[in-house]
Amino acid sequence: MFKRIFDILFSFIILITVLSWLVPIVAVLIFATTGEKPFFFQKRVGRKGKLFNIYKFRTMKGFPPVNDPLLSDEETHRITKLGKILRKYRIDEFPQFLNVLKGDMSVVGPRPERQEFLDNILKEIPTYSCLQRLRPGITSLGQIRFGYADTFAQMKIRARYDLVYLDNLSLWTDIKIILLTVLVVIKGKGK
Numbered sequence: 001m002f003k004r005i006f007d008i009l010f011s012f013i014i015l016i017t018v019l020s021w022l023v024p025i026v027a028v029l030i031f032a033t034t035g036e037k038p039f040f041f042q043k044r045v046g047r048k049g050k051l052f053n054i055y056k057f058r059t060m061k062g063f064p065p066v067n068d069p070l071l072s073d074e075e076t077h078r079i080t081k082l083g084k085i086l087r088k089y090r091i092d093e094f095p096q097f098l099n100v101l102k103g104d105m106s107v108v109g110p111r112p113e114r115q116e117f118l119d120n121i122l123k124e125i126p127t128y129s130c131l132q133r134l135r136p137g138i139t140s141l142g143q144i145r146f147g148y149a150d151t152f153a154q155m156k157i158r159a160r161y162d163l164v165y166l167d168n169l170s171l172w173t174d175i176k177i178i179l180l181t182v183l184v185v186i187k188g189k190g191k
Helices: 002-034 072-078 081-088 096-102 115-124 126-133 141-145 152-167 171-187
Strands: 039-045 051-057 106-108 137-139
Touching: 002 051, 002 081, 002 096, 002 106, 002 171, 039 115, 051 096, 096 106, 096 137, 106 171, 115 126, 115 152, 126 152, 137 171, 141 152, 141 171
Parallel strands: 106 137
Antiparallel strands: 039 051
């Protein structure tokens, strides 16, 4: 309950102080450079296996194949110049604060995966199913310690960090991960 209250307050503060001016600027830049809608929606698996639409700023041209989920390294040719900047500084993730306010996500939690990738992770790491008790997060220990995964092997490594998070679940852990995320954003360690 306390984590949910923290998520709502933190997201509301970000919404007022950052997203109120950032969203219009980034949306106009995306539309001006691509001619496409600035927001991207994708089905992800949330708490207790419930599917939800994750919100992100568009960083790629066109649309991915519907029935053929691709990993990041297979999609790099579609990333726009602006998209590279948005990813580097993790700006593409900021609309997810709306997912937090809706209750689909938490500020900190395991990475929200697509169903196909989650199924493959569970085949190799069955204990990963324990993370389904939590709301997925905008940021996570896996995202901080490992970052974006380009291959399935990298996804498994990142998944193990999220299991470590489960073993150390506390408000203090969340605050440390948020502070580390701020450093990653400032240093531009995304890709």
